[in-house]
Amino acid sequence: MRLHREGYTIMLTTGLVLLALNLLAYFYLFSSQPTAIIVLLVASLVLFGLVVQFFRVPNRQLTRAESQVIAPADGTIVVIEETEESEYFKERRRQISIFMSPLNVHVNRNPVTGIVRYFKYYPGKYLVAWHPKSSTENERTTIVIQLANGVEVLLRQIAGAVARRIVWYVKENQPVEQGTELGFIKFGSRVDVFLPLDADVKVKIGDRTKGGVTVLAELPS
Template structure:
């Protein structure tokens, strides 16, 4: 297992703050109170562990197949429905949404290979990720990947109540490869996929997904 570069600064700052707090407690605040010093040290280790686990990148064998749409993130499937996609397609599409809790791996991956035919970033609010308006009012990105056969899939990164920054590594007009990193969302979020109406959905409501591994849909 390795850790994502987006967490380097946060992990270092957290470690320094916790170290300083524990030194302050040992020499001044709880001087002579060994129980309080040990309790603070344990709480600090747990807090640091929670921050570190958020940026972990587990080693996995990724699923690669041009006819499959692969889960772009770890999380739980919270939406499977036919809906009107109004930003890019302006037509009906099948939507699959994956909610990412703070305990999930937060790397986002390309669901398929192709060329980025459309990209937009929108600053916005920080409603809870499962709120109906989060997909149109929260901080978010919209990425459309077009395959050689002309099929397009839209992916939307949506910041949640705890998230304050979305990171992306793709640009409009550039080629991307399936399961490679396309971005990162810090501390709780959601990812939406908008698929062709004839796509066969391979996940169910409440199912846990693994980014780069779980097959979300089969393309016709």
């Protein structure tokens, strides 16, 4: 396991602030109250541990298959439905949504191998990730990857009530490889994937996914 570079500044800042707070408590605020000092120290260690775990990147054997769409994120499947995709396709598609809690790994990965044909970033609101309007009103990105056979897969990173920063590493006309890092969403959110209607979905509501490993669907040839 390693720690993601997106967390270096946050982890360092958090560590320094907690260290300063504990030193202040030890020498000035609670110098005669050892129990209070211990409680503060334990709470600080737990908080720092939560911040560090958020930026973990576990070692994994990634799934690689041209005909399969792999989960772009860790989380829980909260939506599987046929819906109108109005931004790019402007027609009906199969939507699969993954909710990412603050305890999930937050690296986003390319679900397929291909060429990025479309990219757009939208500033926006910070509604809770499961809100029906979060996919159209929250801060988000839309990324469309075209496979070698011409099939296109759309992925949308969506910020939530806690997530306040979306990071992406792709741009239009860039070739991408399945399983490689696409971006990062800090502190919990959601990722939507839009597939052709004839895609064979392999997951169900409530399933837990592992980014780069779990097969979401089999694409038509």
